[in-house]
Amino acid sequence: MIAYSKFTLDNGLRVVVHEDDSVEVVVLNLMYDVGSRDEQEDKTGFAHLFEHLMFGGSKNIPIFDKPLERVGGNNNAFTSPDVTNYYTVVPYQNIETAFWLESDRMLSLSFDPRVLEVQRSVVIEEFKQMYLNQPYGDIWLKLRPLAYEKHPYKWATIGKEISHIEQATMEDVKSFFFKHYRPNNAVLVVAGKVKQTQVRALAEKWFGEIPAGKPYVRNLPKENTTMPKPRFLRVEADVPLDAIYKAYLMPSQLDPDFTATDLLSDVLGNGESSRLHQKLVKEQELFNNISAYITGSFDEGLLMIAGKLNEDVSVEQGNKAIEELIFELQTKGISKEELEKVQNQAEATDLFSQVQVLNRAIGLAYATVLGDTEIVNQNIQRIRSVKLSQMQRLARQVLKADNCATLFYCRKTQ
Amino acid sequence: MILKRQEAPSFSPVENFEFFKPQKTVLANGSKCYIFDACEQELTQIQLLFPVGKVHAQNSAIASFTISMLSQGTATKDADTIAQHLDRYGAYFELSAGNNFSTVSLYSINRFLPELLPLFCELLSDSIFPETELELSRKRGLQNLLINEQKNSYKAQQFFLETLFGTHPYGRKLEANDLRAIERADLLNFYQNNVQNAPFDVFVVGHVDDNTRHLISDTIGKMTFVQPDAKLPKEAILAKPEPQPMQKIYQEREKAMQSSLRIGKTIMDIRHPDYFDFKILNTILGGYFGSRLMQNLREEKGLTYGVHSRVATLKSASYMQIGAEVRKDNRNEACDEIYKEVQKLCDEPVTADELEIVKNYMAGSFLSSLSSIFSIAGRYNLIYYQALEDTHYDNYVQTINQITAERLQEVANRYLKDFTEVIVG
Numbered sequence: 001m002i003a004y005s006k007f008t009l010d011n012g013l014r015v016v017v018h019e020d021d022s023v024e025v026v027v028l029n030l031m032y033d034v035g036s037r038d039e040q041e042d043k044t045g046f047a048h049l050f051e052h053l054m055f056g057g058s059k060n061i062p063i064f065d066k067p068l069e070r071v072g073g074n075n076n077a078f079t080s081p082d083v084t085n086y087y088t089v090v091p092y093q094n095i096e097t098a099f100w101l102e103s104d105r106m107l108s109l110s111f112d113p114r115v116l117e118v119q120r121s122v123v124i125e126e127f128k129q130m131y132l133n134q135p136y137g138d139i140w141l142k143l144r145p146l147a148y149e150k151h152p153y154k155w156a157t158i159g160k161e162i163s164h165i166e167q168a169t170m171e172d173v174k175s176f177f178f179k180h181y182r183p184n185n186a187v188l189v190v191a192g193k194v195k196q197t198q199v200r201a202l203a204e205k206w207f208g209e210i211p212a213g214k215p216y217v218r219n220l221p222k223e224n225t226t227m228p229k230p231r232f233l234r235v236e237a238d239v240p241l242d243a244i245y246k247a248y249l250m251p252s253q254l255d256p257d258f259t260a261t262d263l264l265s266d267v268l269g270n271g272e273s274s275r276l277h278q279k280l281v282k283e284q285e286l287f288n289n290i291s292a293y294i295t296g297s298f299d300e301g302l303l304m305i306a307g308k309l310n311e312d313v314s315v316e317q318g319n320k321a322i323e324e325l326i327f328e329l330q331t332k333g334i335s336k337e338e339l340e341k342v343q344n345q346a347e348a349t350d351l352f353s354q355v356q357v358l359n360r361a362i363g364l365a366y367a368t369v370l371g372d373t374e375i376v377n378q379n380i381q382r383i384r385s386v387k388l389s390q391m392q393r394l395a396r397q398v399l400k401a402d403n404c405a406t407l408f409y410c411r412k413t414q
Numbered sequence: 415m416i417l418k419r420q421e422a423p424s425f426s427p428v429e430n431f432e433f434f435k436p437q438k439t440v441l442a443n444g445s446k447c448y449i450f451d452a453c454e455q456e457l458t459q460i461q462l463l464f465p466v467g468k469v470h471a472q473n474s475a476i477a478s479f480t481i482s483m484l485s486q487g488t489a490t491k492d493a494d495t496i497a498q499h500l501d502r503y504g505a506y507f508e509l510s511a512g513n514n515f516s517t518v519s520l521y522s523i524n525r526f527l528p529e530l531l532p533l534f535c536e537l538l539s540d541s542i543f544p545e546t547e548l549e550l551s552r553k554r555g556l557q558n559l560l561i562n563e564q565k566n567s568y569k570a571q572q573f574f575l576e577t578l579f580g581t582h583p584y585g586r587k588l589e590a591n592d593l594r595a596i597e598r599a600d601l602l603n604f605y606q607n608n609v610q611n612a613p614f615d616v617f618v619v620g621h622v623d624d625n626t627r628h629l630i631s632d633t634i635g636k637m638t639f640v641q642p643d644a645k646l647p648k649e650a651i652l653a654k655p656e657p658q659p660m661q662k663i664y665q666e667r668e669k670a671m672q673s674s675l676r677i678g679k680t681i682m683d684i685r686h687p688d689y690f691d692f693k694i695l696n697t698i699l700g701g702y703f704g705s706r707l708m709q710n711l712r713e714e715k716g717l718t719y720g721v722h723s724r725v726a727t728l729k730s731a732s733y734m735q736i737g738a739e740v741r742k743d744n745r746n747e748a749c750d751e752i753y754k755e756v757q758k759l760c761d762e763p764v765t766a767d768e769l770e771i772v773k774n775y776m777a778g779s780f781l782s783s784l785s786s787i788f789s790i791a792g793r794y795n796l797i798y799y800q801a802l803e804d805t806h807y808d809n810y811v812q813t814i815n816q817i818t819a820e821r822l823q824e825v826a827n828r829y830l831k832d833f834t835e836v837i838v839g
Contacts, residue, residue: 022452022454023785023786024431024781024782024784024785025781025782025785059419060419060420061419061420065703065704066704066771067422069702069703069704069771069772069774069775069778070422070425070770070771070774070775071425071427071774071778072427072428072774072775072777072778072779072781072782073775073778074702074703074775074778074779074782089782089785090778090782091428091777091778091781091782093425093426094425094426094778096423096424096425097422097423097425099423100419100422100423104419107419117716118712118713118714118715118716119716120716121716121717122712122716122718122719123719125672125716125717125718125719125739125740125741126719128671128672128741129672129719129739130719132671133566133670133671133672133739133839134565135561135564135565136561192785205417206417209417238564238669239561239564240557240560240561240564241557241560241561270501271497271500271501271506272493272494272497272500272501273494273497273498273500273501273502274501278494281550282493282494282550285550288553288554288557288558289554308557310553310557311557337502340502341498341501341502341504344501344502344503344504344523344526345501345504346504347504347523348457348503348504348505348521348522348523349504351455351456351457351523352455352457352521354455355453355455355457355786355787355788356785356786356789357785357786358785
């Protein structure tokens with residue numbers, strides 16, 4: 001159980017406090033309800049580029065990191081298709097520095113053209129380092145547009161192509177900021193050695209005067225719940241092993257079937273005792289490795305099966321084996337012991353993830369952005385209430401052959 | 415009230431504090447047991463530490479294979495049975511062979527420990543390394559090696575260590591032939607000599623309640639050791655690496671978009687009086703976001719997504735290394751800027767302002783790195799591996815605060831020269 005209290009400022013900023021005096025630090029986790037799904041299709045990669053710009057100075061403070069480092073703090077941020085998250089960790093006595101810095105960049109950025117130029121090239125190097133200059137690095141650039149037709153999940157967070165980042169203008173930056181980086185579009189979690197009363201006073205003082213923005217109404221193109229027919233793409237690249245990626249559209253995070261689908265992916269491919277590993281790596285020796293997992297997206301997400309084939313096995317042969325295994329799961333079902341196993345695995349994962357106060361803070365922020373902070377404490381109960389019959393229905397529904405985008409990622413033929 | 419947003423709020427530096435002290439007991443079999451008990455979540459990591467690693471075998475793959483295959487079959491259970499048993503309780507093993515030490519860990523929710531500890535002990539007494547599992551691991555190992563060798567950063571790191579350490583095992587790279595050469599007998603031999611019935615120490619980390627302590631005493635504490643003397647690693651292999659000539663190596667890869675750089679050298683031992691001051695100097699150079707290298711190469715010039723300088727401490731050697739991935743046609747510019755920053759540290763004293771920032775940053779990041787008992791135990795690893803005093807970290811903050819700009823410049827002039835440089839891509 002993660003204990004918390006919460007309040008909302010007049011400008012709409014939601015604040016959650018989690019007291020934990022076993023640590024000597026305080027975490028300020030500010031999650032903005034904006035991700036790459038909120039981008040325009042011709043200006044992708046923006047939410048992430050923005051994450052970089054947020055460190056390039058704000059209205060009253062020329063540089064973000066230096067004053068934070070001076071008080072012993074550190075920080076980082078990440079961008080996903082759904083949210084952009086900034087966290088700062090400071091020695092507890094210096095909590096106010098974190099409020100000062102974090103509130104000033106919500107008030108307004110400096111919009112310094114030089115910062116835009118430098119961060120543009122940093123992001124382009126990041127694009128190359130993480131996505132282009134790595135074996136298999138670009139699979140999400142290929143897979144997303146294959147799995148999604150309408151929803152903005154069809155482009156990757158880093159962006160659809162480098163040119164979008166190259167073309168971003170200061171006007172784009174400003175309008176994105178005032179549209180999404182407003183208090184009423186954010187959740188602040190303060191966790192660690194801190195008291196609720198102290199947080200309330202500091203939040204009022206530093207964030208209270210920031211004007212609310214025009215409410216952002218998210219109206220994204222909706223994907224069909226399942227794909228109408230299977231999709232295939234075969235690409236060749238300079239990689240040593242052939243690989244198969246299969247993406248199945250699955251229910252959104254708040255759907256009552258979400259957790260059961262998550263457990264279904266565990267039955268398929270979480271750990272050495274999972275079906276995919278047992279059958280295709282151990283028994284049939286077709287794959288070097290294979291696993292299944294979910295993307296955990298807010299909107300309709302993907303249940304993924306990903307594996308690298310052994311050298312002498314063709315992608316067609318590997319794919320057929322996966323499909324046969326799924327067919328068996330759909331027709332013969334899942335045993336009670338198997339369900340209990342994945343429930344125990346999920347419970348352990350949940351518990352281990354709560355050890356770090358930063359993870360608890362991020363969990364509270366996610367739940368609040370999703371609409372209900374209490375979700376964070378309902379995980380175990382949701383895991384335990386999954387029924388065998390529900391998983392069997394989902395095995396037929398989600399793992400249907402039609403509902404699958406398959407990417408064959410092959411070695412270049414000489 | 416009007417807020418003065420241009421002015422930073424007042425703050426106070428982190429004060430010196432005493433590092434966590436694990437509770438130490440000795441189990442019935444003589445194992446030293448270090449208990450790190452401070453976790454609200456009811457889970458535990460039980461880690462066994464063996465004073466044996468990659469440097470103690472002739473082939474770089476033998477130790478890794480032996481340790482990672484401990485869970486691939488025992489006298490009574492095959493690999494699948496073991497995997498099923500673990501997964502059934504949501505538990506997992508972490509089996510890892512380091513250079514000089516290896517660790518065998520079990521992570522579990524406390525209430526399932528009674529079902530898991532007997533199996534855990536079985537890995538240490540009855541592993542059999544089945545031929546079929548060895549073939550599978552070998553195949554997987556070879557294929558993963560193929561993938562890694564395509565990465566510039568992997569190759570650069572490998573060349574760099576090879577250049578620093580020469581023929582010493584620290585510089586030995588893993589080659590396909592090592593994997594092909596392994597036989598079951600090699601693993602059994604390594605196991606019987608170094609793991610099976612061999613002495614180990616224990617770290618117990620997490621929510622360590624009475625019940626867990628009893629369980630550990632009744633299982634792990636009762637494992638018997640034989641001929642501990644015969645099983646100690648050979649001192650000869652632990653010799654310090656010979657100094658190697660500095661080198662500059664460029665391996666071009668035509669299709670690469672980026673080049674991977676490694677610049678560095680071997681440095682003084684952790685017990686040397688200059689060691690800690692050198693670490694502070696390294697932090698200024700490239701150990702945090704505000705560092706000279708990060709500010710210059712990334713924030714001013716946009717040459718890279720990230721550049722870091724770090725100090726690595728092995729059992730019988732230490733080295734520093736600067737690393738970055740940069741656009742291929744910028745690689746020379748990036749190297750020039752790195753050397754310029756290094757030279758500046760030798761030529762000019764660090765300003766009072768920068769010194770204040772780095773001191774407070776280091777103290778604060780030390781403090782925040784201790785925010786879970788698992789990370790505290792991780793920090794304690796260094797004390798254990800290097801056989802340092804338990805009080806090693808007690809004056810950490812105070813020691814940082816004593817450093818002066820003059821002293822840093824002196825250390826810079828003594829050590830920041832004669833670098834080995836490796837570029838791949």
